[in-house]
Amino acid sequence: MGIVREINITNMNASEIPRLRLQNTGLSHSPFKSPSNAVSHLGAVQAQNFAAAKWALGLRVKNSTDEDIEKAFNEGTILRTHVMRPTWHFVVPEDIRWMLELTAPRVKALLAHYNRKLELDDALFARSNAEIARALQGHTYLTRQELKTVLTSIGIETDVQRLAHIIIWAELDGLICSGPRRGKQFTYALLEERAEKAKKLDREQALAKFALNYFTGHGPAQLKDFSWWSGLTVKDARDAFDLIKSELKQATFDGKTYWFPAHEEVTIPKSTSAFLLSIYDEYTLSYKDRSDISEARDIERMISMGNALTAVIILNGKVAGTWNKALKKSKVEIRLNPFRQLKEDEQEALGSEVIRYGKFVGIPAVLVK
Template identity: 25%
Template sequence: MTAPVLDARALNRATLARQLLLDRSDLPARDAVSHLGGLQAQEPQEPFIGLWSRLRGFQPQRLDEMVTGRQVVRTHLMRRTVHLVTADDALAWRSRHDVMLRQKVLAVYRRELAGIDLEELAEAGRKVMSDGEPRTMAELTRALVDRWPEPGPRPLGELLVAGLLAMVQLPPRGLWRVKSGVRNLPYSVWLGRAPDPLSEDAADPVGQALVRRYLAAYGPAASADLRAWCGLAGLPAAVAAVRGELVTFRDERGRELLDLPDAPRPDPDTPAPVRFLPAFDNAILGFHDRSRIIDDAHRGLSVAGTRVALVDGRVAATWTSDADGTVTVTPLTTLSRTDRTALTEEGQRLAAFLSDGESDRASITPL
């Protein structure tokens, strides 16, 4: 039987529904972070915006409590970028990402790190961190640079913090409206135990869990989309193991799309409200083929850290905010008066959120 074809609009509405962007959810914040498989968090304030756009009545203080209470953590994970994930997911997923994290650092600093004994360096780093004291990357590398002077502090530090040691970035970094540098502690100290060991099962049970979780929050999607989200190359065995649980579709280009059978796939004509997305939001970055939500002409915005706004489910504007909370929207295309009004009104609500209620100023610049 030929797999049904899902056009771009059908994929768009499915993505919005899975990403909690079609209708704000009543999920608790921790459950939302879990459902989304984490939020991009290299820009520390952006997860607050991501959750505000997705959750009804979201309060920043709740996320602060989750961070300080060690329910969620900031850590290098998918694609070697800093993500805000639940502690449970960090512990379950980190070992499965170890090889990818290490390889990505080594690819950037291939010349500087050539010949380094990775096990020896990792053991030395663990010994330094074993006293339970938080350290910046610079403080960690200073303790080791006499033994490994050739790479230089930056390559050595990134290899340790992002590639060799399972580390958490501690608060106050990542708290609401707080500026703070990065201080690190091992998972074993901050969370009370080391990451789960990597399974030797060839069927890759952690990989299977990642496939299911990805499709729940991003599907229907191709295997290439899954890889773009997590950065892991070795998932064919996991996909093969769960294929019998899944349903298949095709997109308009003929690519096979996988999905969970009971996941939401709304009517393509379902209205989509205006939504403001933070920088590097995975609703865009979590796909190899991002055309379901952003035009190819604007694809570069998704990797440039530009905040964008969705109109009818698609990227149609960029936005910025001033220190006083004022939101300024810049359209990428001609918008109707109705759409401009909707952008202004949602922008005012966002301004009130960003300023803790002190401002509701929002404006749209001329195209």
């Protein structure tokens, strides 16, 4: 529950930044009716850790469950592909084509060095793309190992790295994207069959939409945050920002200028706000400068650990520790590792989030020490 009040830009201070981000990223009040609504609002949702990405959407879609997010993914109302930086993201079918056309050249440039080392060139990609398209046509969904077999049959060598780059390239070319899961396995599908209503935008329209999605779904944020998140060149990020900055408000603190959507009302929790997030959540990862949510660069150290540390505690918008889970036969055990002694209200708020996680995954979640 929260109270509604207007943020006075004139009297705004830096402490408002996490509060506004909690609202704009959809965490403070779970405003979305479906996974596709949440992804569309945010523009894209980082999703290399599939389970964590589903939880990220579950926090934002009111009363949703893991099954709801899985269903949306399998039905194709949200898709998963390499579209930025490069890593997997959820995107909605309507946005996937124009977003790929905008971001793929930059991602390809980042991969070019590795492709040369792997002896992958345009001629090979043309062959692999053609064979992959042939194998997937007619709404056929194949796993990565099945695509490996397809490619091997025409004489293309596919060790782990080469196969990964061949598949990523097919994604960046707008040829393939995620198909429905087969049990726990991921499959690939032809993008033209999975996203028949994908929008086509000219470059200026795409730049403007990309920037507006970011600042609406992540603000307050700096221009360098958008440049990092998008993976665009500094010039392209600036051009995109210039197209939409008149639609945003701004505030400057300590020489940093932040941009965000104009709200008449802001929902601020009455009591301590607590969240159990993934380190890859859009709230934690979508900014080049993360100093507004983390003291002493704690979050930077955690991100540098990669998959060794995947979950963080957020209290009142700030990183306050880590958490981990262990799935047992009839329950999921949650262990909290706060950076400091928790107050009673903070303990209660986190206890509620543990229960919330259990409801999402469909089995009781219990707090253990």
